[in-house]
Amino acid sequence: MKVLVVGNGGREHALAWKLLQSQRIKQVIFIPGNGGTATTEGCQNFPIRVDDFEGIARFALVNGISLVVVGPELPLAAGITDYLQQENLMVFGPTQEGAQIESSKNWAKKLMQSAGIPTASFATFTEVEPAKAYVQEQGAPIVVKADGLAAGKGVTVAATVEEAQLAVESLFEKGFGTVIIEEYLTGQEVSVLALTDGLSIRTLLPAQDHKPIGEGDTGENTGGMGAYAPAPIVNQALMRRIEQDILQPVVEALRERDIDYRGVLYAGLMITPAGDPIVLEFNCRFGDPETQAILPLLETPLEDLLFACTKQQLSQLPPITWKPGAAACVVAASEGYPGAYQKGKIITGIEQAQAKTATVFCAGTRLVQQQLVTDGGRVLGVTATGDTLEEAIAQAYAAMDCIQFEGMYYRRDIGYRAMGN
Numbered sequence: 173m174k175v176l177v178v179g180n181g182g183r184e185h186a187l188a189w190k191l192l193q194s195q196r197i198k199q200v201i202f203i204p205g206n207g208g209t210a211t212t213e214g215c216q217n218f219p220i221r222v223d224d225f226e227g228i229a230r231f232a233l234v235n236g237i238s239l240v241v242v243g244p245e246l247p248l249a250a251g252i253t254d255y256l257q258q259e260n261l262m263v264f265g266p267t268q269e270g271a272q273i274e275s276s277k278n279w280a281k282k283l284m285q286s287a288g289i290p291t292a293s294f295a296t297f298t299e300v301e302p303a304k305a306y307v308q309e310q311g312a313p314i315v316v317k318a319d320g321l322a323a324g325k326g327v328t329v330a331a332t333v334e335e336a337q338l339a340v341e342s343l344f345e346k347g348f349g350t351v352i353i354e355e356y357l358t359g360q361e362v363s364v365l366a367l368t369d370g371l372s373i374r375t376l377l378p379a380q381d382h383k384p385i386g387e388g389d390t391g392e393n394t395g396g397m398g399a400y401a402p403a404p405i406v407n408q409a410l411m412r413r414i415e416q417d418i419l420q421p422v423v424e425a426l427r428e429r430d431i432d433y434r435g436v437l438y439a440g441l442m443i444t445p446a447g448d449p450i451v452l453e454f455n456c457r458f459g460d461p462e463t464q465a466i467l468p469l470l471e472t473p474l475e476d477l478l479f480a481c482t483k484q485q486l487s488q489l490p491p492i493t494w495k496p497g498a499a500a501c502v503v504a505a506s507e508g509y510p511g512a513y514q515k516g517k518i519i520t521g522i523e524q525a526q527a528k529t530a531t532v533f534c535a536g537t538r539l540v541q542q543q544l545v546t547d548g549g550r551v552l553g554v555t556a557t558g559d560t561l562e563e564a565i566a567q568a569y570a571a572m573d574c575i576q577f578e579g580m581y582y583r584r585d586i587g588y589r590a591m592g593n
Contacts, residue, residue: 179243183460208534249275287425319350378406398586507579509549530571
């Protein structure tokens with residue numbers, strides 16, 4: 173079979189890496205892919221834009237694609253699944269209506285309210301001054317969120333009223349027509365990704381990612397600077413609660429709205445000091461970099477799960493099986509990210525890193541005359557597995573030490589919460 177993966181990040185590279193472990197998958201084709209996917213055996217890049225749905229459909233039909241897997245949220249929110257399904261293509265990823273669970277936080281909050289799903293209290297604003305007045309009234313700490321897609325950078329956890337009001341002004345200035353202001357919750361964040369065929373769910377291992385750029389979770393938010401799985405804070409009893417009180421009710425609430433949701437339902441949760449799971453947000457796709465930490469531990473063939481979701485046959489599969497141990501992914505970023513950064517820096521040491529029993533998933537990279545160079549903010553992620561989380565983290569950092577490019581930056585404390593530091 174040939175699988176088409178839409179996207180160009182580390183998440184998409186990891187999906188292809190896992191799919192190619194199956195003898196049933198002959199080739200993975202990327203639209204558009206990155207420098208690392210261009211040089212991966214069994215992979216091929218094609219320079220079609222992710223929003224060129226007609227071009228993607230034509231390519232898939234001509235090339236006999238068995239399954240289209242959509243990585244990023246933007247094409248899902250723009251309706252790629254709806255378009256490709258009209259062309260009788262099999263697509264893993266929700267329709268445009270279902271993708272609202274990520275593309276509109278306001279829509280998602282109302283869905284949660286109606287379904288009785290635990291989430292932070294909130295207020296929605298379409299004008300600056302009432303939002304600022306609400307912040308003044310509520311006090312700090314408080315959370316300010318863009319209603320639309322913001323590449324993981326639309327959330328400000330404000331320690332002061334002034335910071336929150338500046339965040340409100342900034343979001344409206346950037347063109348977001350709606351801003352959500354939420355209560356501040358304490359506890360540990362965790363990502364629980366579920367696969368769903370619109371009827372049932374199968375949860376993946378719980379993961380924790382590290383959004384802020386700085387060590388100790390300080391500084392600006394990013395798309396994610398590293399992740400590890402399984403997150404020890406989520407035991408079996410808590411996972412059952414998350415499935416029964418959050419994930420399954422969401423799938424049922426979507427069905428009640430006649431939304432046929434087949435893909436990933438990703439719950440970003442806060443586990444309170446009392447041990448209760450509260451939803452911070454939902455995403456409509458695989459997490460990045462959580463995927464790079466989860467898939468190396470997956471034993472069940474990935475294509476079996478993806479096809480079962482698209483064919484609405486998930487309940488017919490046996491339980492997902494996992495390898496023992498843990499995995500950790502450390503992300504290397506360009507100097508200046510998440511602000512302005514330079515591109516075109518030569519990357520070396522990937523082969524040496526992979527010789528240390530690690531896997532390097534490329535993201536913001538491109539090939540220039542057979543030389544891999546930087547081409548984005550998050551450049552690559554190094555993933556390693558181990559019998560323990562400590563071992564996995566140590567292996568990942570040992571491999572990262574082999575890689576170099578000018579201005580390379582990575583956090584040195586990935587997994588610190590689970591390690592008790």
